[in-house]
Structures are given as C-alpha cells and as structure tokens.
Amino acid sequence: LKTIGTMFVILVAALRIINSEVRAQETGRVGTTGASSAARIQVTRGLGKLWGTRLSPDGQQIAFMLLDSSGTFGSGPSAIFVAPISGGKPIQLTTWADQSISPSWSPDGSQLAFVSYRTGSSDLWIMTASGTDQRRITSDTLYEEEPVWSPDGQWIAFCSNREGRWNLWIVPAAGGEPKQVTHGTAGGAWGAAWSPDSRPLLFVANWGSEKGQF
Numbered sequence: 698l699k700t701i702g703t704m705f706v707i708l709v710a711a712l713r714i715i716n717s718e719v720r721a722q723e724t725g726r727v728g729t730t731g732a733s734s735a736a737r738i739q740v741t742r743g744l745g746k747l748w749g750t751r752l753s754p755d756g757q758q759i760a761f762m763l764l765d766s767s768g769t770f771g772s773g774p775s776a777i778f779v780a781p782i783s784g785g786k787p788i789q790l791t792t793w794a795d796q797s798i799s800p801s802w803s804p805d806g807s808q809l810a811f812v813s814y815r816t817g818s819s820d821l822w823i824m825t826a827s828g829t830d831q832r833r834i835t836s837d838t839l840y841e842e843e844p845v846w847s848p849d850g851q852w853i854a855f856c857s858n859r860e861g862r863w864n865l866w867i868v869p870a871a872g873g874e875p876k877q878v879t880h881g882t883a884g885g886a887w888g889a890a891w892s893p894d895s896r897p898l899l900f901v902a903n904w905g906s907e908k909g910q911f
C-alpha cells in the first residue's frame with residue numbers, strides 16, 4: 698500500500714514463495730505469485746482509505762476494504778471490493794452502510810468471509826466471491842473480528858470478546874454453533890493461523906501467568 702497525497706494505490710511487487718505461502722518483499726506492497734518478476738502493476742487508484750488486502754487462492758484477484766474518506770476506521774462507512782490482479786475497475790461487493798471489513802477468502806476462492814456492523818454489532822458473514830448470497834453466520838451483541846478460513850474449508854476461526862475477554866472461537870463455515878477454543882481470563886488471544894491440515898491453530902496470546910489455558 699502506497700500513499701501519494703490523498704491517493705491510495707496497491708502495487709504488485711516481486712514476491713518470494715516461503716513455505717508455500719505468498720509473502721511480500723520488505724516493501725510491504727501487495728504482489729503476485731510471480732516470484733522472479735519485479736514488475737509493478739497498479740491495481741487500484743484514488744479510491745479512499747484502504748486496508749486488509751487479501752490475495753485470492755488462484756492469485757488472480759485482490760479483496761480489500763475501503764473506508765469512505767469522510768469516516769474513521771471502525772465508525773465510518775466502509776465496504777469490501779475485489780479487483781483483478783492485472784489491473785482494472787474494482788467491483789464493490791458490500792454497501793457502504795453495511796460497514797463491512799476484514800475479507801477472508803475460502804480455500805477454493807468461491808466465497809469470502811467478512812465482518813459487518815450492519816446489525817449494530819460486528820458479526821461474521823459469508824458471501825460469494827461476486828458479492829451475492831450474503832448470510833450471517835454468527836450473532837452476538839459484542840464483537841467478532843479477524844475471520845480466517847481453515848484450509849479444508851470446513852471452519853472459520855475468529856476472535857471475539859463475547860465472554861468478556863478476547864478469545865479464539867471457531868464456527869462451521871456452513872453455519873452452526875460457534876465453539877470457544879481458548880479460555881484465557883486475562884489479556885487476550887487473537888491472530889489465528891491454521892495449520893495446513895486444519896487441525897492445530899496458531900495464535901497470539903497475552904495471558905501472563907495463564908499460559909496454556911486453552
């Protein structure tokens with residue numbers, strides 16, 4: 698992400714493939730899977746405040762969140778867009794009023810999980826990659842953030858403070874009852890990352906003397 702005055706652009710930069718994951722060079726710019734290519738391709742331009750870029754599994758699209766220039770993160774109008782990695786007009790998938798953030802691709806690239814404040818609290822939603830069939834999969838009066846799809850496509854991990862502390866939860870991608878997987882009573886847990894076989898979950902925790910309480 699590069700800022701030029703009030704203009705925000707995504708640039709495609711050279712990448713390295715590390716442990717089967719695509720990681721950007723130290724420039725921090727969004728890139729393609731072309732590990733040997735140093736070409737930069739401008740994907741978006743002049744759209745507003747941009748966060749949360751996510752490359753699709755096939756490497757052909759970028760999903761991202763835009764914050765309307767009149768708002769502030771977490772309180773202003775926001776929407777999720779996708780754009781082709783080769784450049785082109787971004788497609789808006791959610792409305793500004795829905796205040797949607799944090800897109801996360803399903804492993805097959807057919808769906809996106811995301812967070813939306815459209816009901817007054819932040820719940821997890823799923824939609825197709827074209828923005829259709831938007832459905833809520835969690836419902837709580839407190840906050841749910843950072844959805845991460847499991848590699849087998851069966852589960853979505855997220856962090857929530859629905860029990861008073863930030864802990865990790867998982868919910869079936871098809872819908873169902875969320876399950877709490879960490880139980881820290883001090884600090885919090887967040888930043889979930891699935892193992893390739895969709896069994897262990899890695900995460901960051903600030904539990905002090907409560908290490909291992911999960």
